[in-house]
Amino acid sequence: MENLEYINADSQDIEHVLNVMNTVHPIDNELAGEFKKHLLKLKIKKDQILFKENEVCQYMYYIVKGALMGCTTHNKQKITTYISVENDFVSSISGLHGSAHSQEYAVAVEDSELLAMHNGELNRLFKHHFELNYIFRVVLEKYYKDAQQRAHIIRVGNAKERYLYFAQTNPNYLDRLPAEIVASLLNIKPSTLSAIKKNYAVPKKQSLELEKYGKQFENYVVNNQSFRNKGIRLNTLAEDLGLSSHKLSTVLNCYFNQSFIDYINQQRVNWIKDSLRNQDIIQSFTLEALAYSAGFSSRSAFYNSFKKIVGMSPLEYAKKLRSVKTLP
Numbered sequence: 001m002e003n004l005e006y007i008n009a010d011s012q013d014i015e016h017v018l019n020v021m022n023t024v025h026p027i028d029n030e031l032a033g034e035f036k037k038h039l040l041k042l043k044i045k046k047d048q049i050l051f052k053e054n055e056v057c058q059y060m061y062y063i064v065k066g067a068l069m070g071c072t073t074h075n076k077q078k079i080t081t082y083i084s085v086e087n088d089f090v091s092s093i094s095g096l097h098g099s100a101h102s103q104e105y106a107v108a109v110e111d112s113e114l115l116a117m118h119n120g121e122l123n124r125l126f127k128h129h130f131e132l133n134y135i136f137r138v139v140l141e142k143y144y145k146d147a148q149q150r151a152h153i154i155r156v157g158n159a160k161e162r163y164l165y166f167a168q169t170n171p172n173y174l175d176r177l178p179a180e181i182v183a184s185l186l187n188i189k190p191s192t193l194s195a196i197k198k199n200y201a202v203p204k205k206q207s208l209e210l211e212k213y214g215k216q217f218e219n220y221v222v223n224n225q226s227f228r229n230k231g232i233r234l235n236t237l238a239e240d241l242g243l244s245s246h247k248l249s250t251v252l253n254c255y256f257n258q259s260f261i262d263y264i265n266q267q268r269v270n271w272i273k274d275s276l277r278n279q280d281i282i283q284s285f286t287l288e289a290l291a292y293s294a295g296f297s298s299r300s301a302f303y304n305s306f307k308k309i310v311g312m313s314p315l316e317y318a319k320k321l322r323s324v325k326t327l328p
Contacts, residue, residue, distance in 0.1 A: 003048070009039040009115055017062055017115055020087065024135045031129045040116045050090075050106040050114075057092035057102050059116040066112025069181055072104045080184035082146060083109070083170075083177065089139045090114075093147070096140075097123060109177060144320070152311035159188040163196045164257040200257075214255035217241060217248065227267040228295040234260045265305040268294040272306070276318055287314050 009017075014036050021027055040059075044050060050068060051057040061068075063086050070082040070093070081104055084090050092102035098119035125132050149169060166186055167174055174182060174197065183190040220241060221227055238248040252260055271294050275281045285293070291302035291314075306314045 004042055004044065004050070006040040006042050006116060009041040011036075013041055013064065013115055014039050016064070020062070021135050024138050025131045027131050027135075028129075031125065031132060034121070034125055035117070038117060038121045040118075041114070042116060043111070043113050044108045046108050046111050048108050050108065051092060051102060053103065053105040054101050056098055056100070057095055057106075057119075058098055059091065059118055060097070060122055061090045062115040063088050063090060064113040064115060066114075067109040067177065068106050068112060069109050069185075070104045070106050078184065079187075080181055083173065083181065083185060085173075085176075089142075091119075093143060096143075109181060141321075148311055155311060159186070159192050160196055162186045162188065163193065163200075167200075168257050200254075210251055210255040213241075213243065213247070213251045217251060221264075221267060225271070227264045227271070228293065230295050230297050232264060232295065264295070265301075266309055268296060269306050269309045272314070273310070273317070276321055282318070287318065 017039065018027065018032055018035060044066075050061070051059075053072065063084060065086060067083065067085045068090055069080050069084075070090075072079050072081055082093075090106060091097070092104065092106075094103035095101055122132075122136075126136075152165070163186065166182070179193055179197075180190045183193040186193065217237070221237070226232055226237065234248060234252075235245045238245045241248065243251075249260065252258055252263055256263055258266065268291075272287075272290050275285075275290055275294075281290070288299055288302070291299065294302075296302040296305070303313060306317070310317055312320075
């Protein structure tokens with residue numbers, strides 16, 4: 001990696017990353033001391049390459065500030081494979097922990113501040129600290145889920161459907177990131193993206209109102225687990241929130257870019273995915289039992305919705321989740 005100046009991380013940066021790790025699993029004083037000794041910091045400018053294609057990525061990075069994108073080339077064409085922002089860990093996916101040459105390269109989308117740990121140090125610490133293995137297992141799981149989301153974006157259908165899916169799952173990216181990068185990630189032309197964005201643009205005052213009611217609606221549905229009610233109805237929820245059915249339908253269509261049933265099924269699938277990460281639950285309940293508990297009224301509705309939202313069947317997801325959890 002050329003023109004990258006690594007310096008020792010200061011105490012504030014070290015404390016920040018240790019706090020992030022502690023939210024996943026408590027770390028002992030010995031491991032904290034290793035990070036204080038070996039954690040590095042660097043700043044990179046917009047468009048500067050962090051690691052290159054066909055080279056070994058020597059570090060695991062953590063984004064303190066800024067944004068990075070992963071890219072690969074095919075037939076001399078740049079393809080954006082992922083975008084990462086603050087509080088994300090980043091490294092070569094194909095050459096994780098320095099295990100192989102990277103099949104992608106990473107470049108700064110904005111001026112960025114990063115923390116870094118050399119893979120040699122990380123691999124040494126993995127051998128002696130269970131908690132670090134657990135923490136990076138969670139990081140790897142996020143890598144997998146992000147990769148699955150990227151693959152799903154490309155498979156969900158036409159350009160408008162890709163845009164709506166991306167807007168729903170990454171609501172802050174569209175205004176923050178350059179249009180050509182988002183277009184590349186969605187595998188559409190920048191002009192097509194611009195036309196779709198214009199078509200779905202709403203006045204600022206209306207947008208703020210939609211955001212207000214959208215957050216109110218989501219908090220109510222999620223906190224009360226209303227989606228688990230098989231008889232849930234839009235007009236009933238609207239009445240509970242003090243809104244008209246028409247207003248709530250507008251919120252769903254314009255803020256969430258989803259129909260009522262698609263939104264409810266999304267929440268049901270999210271609940272099932274969270275449940276599958278709980279060992280006590282998966283040992284006690286079948287997938288079908290979880291589906292009925294989540295609010296699905298039939299096995300076919302569950303399987304169809306899960307595959308539409310996640311991009312794979314529930315059985316495939318559960319199997320891949322188990323395989324991720326067996327990794328060191």
